[in-house]
Amino acid sequence: MIAETVCSAAAAAGLGIAAITAYRKRFLAATRIAAYSLVPLGLVMTGVVDWLADTAFSPTAWAGFGVLGVAWLLFASSRAVERRRGSTRKERKEAKAGAQREAVAPAASAPSLGAASRQPTRPAAAPKAGASDDFSDIEAILKKHGI
Numbered sequence: 068m069i070a071e072t073v074c075s076a077a078a079a080a081g082l083g084i085a086a087i088t089a090y091r092k093r094f095l096a097a098t099r100i101a102a103y104s105l106v107p108l109g110l111v112m113t114g115v116v117d118w119l120a121d122t123a124f125s126p127t128a129w130a131g132f133g134v135l136g137v138a139w140l141l142f143a144s145s146r147a148v149e150r151r152r153g154s155t156r157k158e159r160k161e162a163k164a165g166a167q168r169e170a171v172a173p174a175a176s177a178p179s180l181g182a183a184s185r186q187p188t189r190p191a192a193a194p195k196a197g198a199s200d201d202f203s204d205i206e207a208i209l210k211k212h213g214i
Contacts, residue, residue: 070116074107081105 081104089097110116122128152159 070120071111074111074116078104078108 082101085097085101085104088100
């Protein structure tokens with residue numbers, strides 16, 4: 068009963084402030100104030116305030132909120148652990164199976180990874196006479212940009 072009285076008084080006060088604001092030629096602000104002030108009155112008339120009052124003083128409702136909180140904590144912690152591990156069970160199983168197979172290039176006849184496939188690298192060949200023309204082009208571009 069007290070909640071309904073307080074909400075009705077808040078609505079009446081809000082409508083009074085809206086009327087004063089409208090008198091000062093600030094109609095848009097007055098409309099917003101009137102809208103906000105009618106919300107508590109609407110909540111009382113629909114019965115939401117009674118429901119909230121019954122819920123706030125009900126031990127069963129608080130136990131329900133506690134169960135929901137525990138469920139949320141369990142869900143959040145399981146997601147955090149799953150992210151820390153990297154993926155879901157299905158993805159981990161596929162990655163494990165993929166790691167057991169040898170990596171092979173698509174058109175290769177032998178495995179591309181492994182100790183035997185390592186070829187010694189050849190030393191770089193001396194630059195030919197035609198290479199200086201390529202470098203002169205590059206030098207011209209760099210000079211053009213001030214580098």
